[in-house]
Amino acid sequence: MNPKVKGIIAILISAIGFSFMSVFFRLAGDLPVFQKSLARNLVAMFIPLFFIYKYHQPMFGRLSSQPLLITRSTLGLIGVLLNIYAIDHMVLSDADSLMKLNPFWTILLSIVFLHEKVRKYQITAMIIAILGMLLIMKPEFSSSMIPSLAGLFSGIFAASAYTCVRALSTREAPYTIVFYFSLFSVIVLIPFTAYTYEPMSQMQILYLLGAGLAAAVGQIGVTLAYSFAAAKDISIFTYASIIFTAILGFILFGESPDFYATLGYVVIIGASYYMFEKARRDAKIIKK
Numbered sequence: 001m002n003p004k005v006k007g008i009i010a011i012l013i014s015a016i017g018f019s020f021m022s023v024f025f026r027l028a029g030d031l032p033v034f035q036k037s038l039a040r041n042l043v044a045m046f047i048p049l050f051f052i053y054k055y056h057q058p059m060f061g062r063l064s065s066q067p068l069l070i071t072r073s074t075l076g077l078i079g080v081l082l083n084i085y086a087i088d089h090m091v092l093s094d095a096d097s098l099m100k101l102n103p104f105w106t107i108l109l110s111i112v113f114l115h116e117k118v119r120k121y122q123i124t125a126m127i128i129a130i131l132g133m134l135l136i137m138k139p140e141f142s143s144s145m146i147p148s149l150a151g152l153f154s155g156i157f158a159a160s161a162y163t164c165v166r167a168l169s170t171r172e173a174p175y176t177i178v179f180y181f182s183l184f185s186v187i188v189l190i191p192f193t194a195y196t197y198e199p200m201s202q203m204q205i206l207y208l209l210g211a212g213l214a215a216a217v218g219q220i221g222v223t224l225a226y227s228f229a230a231a232k233d234i235s236i237f238t239y240a241s242i243i244f245t246a247i248l249g250f251i252l253f254g255e256s257p258d259f260y261a262t263l264g265y266v267v268i269i270g271a272s273y274y275m276f277e278k279a280r281r282d283a284k285i286i287k288k
Contacts, residue, residue, distance in 0.1 A: 007229030008237055014221025015241035017214045022096060023248050024211035025087050028204050033084045034192040035200075036208060037185065040080070043212025045182035047220060048175040057173040061180060065171050072164035072177065073184035079157030080185070086151035091255045093246035094136050097265050098151035100239055103272070104129045105159030106166075113163055125275035132267030135260045178219065236276040239269045 025036055052059055061069050086095040104126045110116040137148040161181075168177055200208070225234055242265055249255035257265070 004229045007225045007234040010221050010225035011234050011237045014218045016244055017217030019241050019244035021211050021214035022087050022092050022245055024207045028207040032196040033081050034189050034196055036084050037080050038189040038193045039208035040212045040215050041182045041185040044216045047216045048179035051175040057176050061172045061176050068164055068168055069180050072161050073181045075157050076161035076181050077185045079154045082150045082154035086147050089147035091257050092249035093242055093257055094261055095151045096245040097242050099155050101155040102159040105156050106162050109159055109163040121278040125271045128271035129268050132264040135264030239272055
């Protein structure tokens with residue numbers, strides 16, 4: 001099978017995994033976000049650990065990398081907590097689409113902190129995506145905006161974490177970074193979970209295990225996808241999760257995004273496709 005096709009299949013499986021993670025979190029009911037996040041990270045932690053032992057990679061990274069690893073893990077954990085809160089209080093596909101803005105925030109943060117050069121088409125795509133975000137959020141000064149703001153900031157914190165990952169990628173192995181994040185999250189979340197803990201039914205425990213496994217599938221899918229093919233060739237397919245989540249939300253919870261939110265999805269996916277195509281064309285020109 002063509003490596004690019006393998007990459008597309010892997011990233012679609014990843015998108016399905018993350019969509020089911022959202023569904024399982026919703027099915028788990030009104031549990032504290034710390035409790036849900038702890039379950040997710042406990043289950044997902046063992047996947048990178050397996051690959052660390054398989055490929056004989058370091059578990060905790062170099063001493064010089066610790067400040068950046070801790071920063072990446074802190075930002076990532078805040079992003080996960082905000083994302084779970086948004087999942088619990090928004091239409092699932094709305095929460096997912098706001099999280100999917102993180103590549104655009106990553107561009108902005110890479111300019112500021114990594115001093116990377118930005119192309120005009122990236123700025124254009126970012127502005128278009130922000131317009132799509134406004135269609136989904138429908139800003140107003142009321143408490144109903146809190147879940148939308150949580151969804152928005154989950155993407156910003158995720159982008160901040162990815163910016164740290166880019167800085168770490170030349171120093172540390174990918175599975176080391178993922179394991180460090182999961183272990184850090186578990187350690188930090190234990191006291192918060194103990195303080196806010198609520199008893200769970202057997203079904204809730206199963207749903208949280210399902211969320212952790214689905215998140216693991218998502219992480220493995222992404223890792224495999226980018227080992228098969230370049231990001232410029234397959235990254236656009238990550239946005240399939242918005243469609244999958246919308247379908248699952250409709251079937252399981254009777255959720256229907258309104259007209260403006262649906263238009264926002266189209267605008268964000270359109271901006272992503274525009275950036276994707278521009279990056280591909282630039283790569284072809286450089287090869288020539």
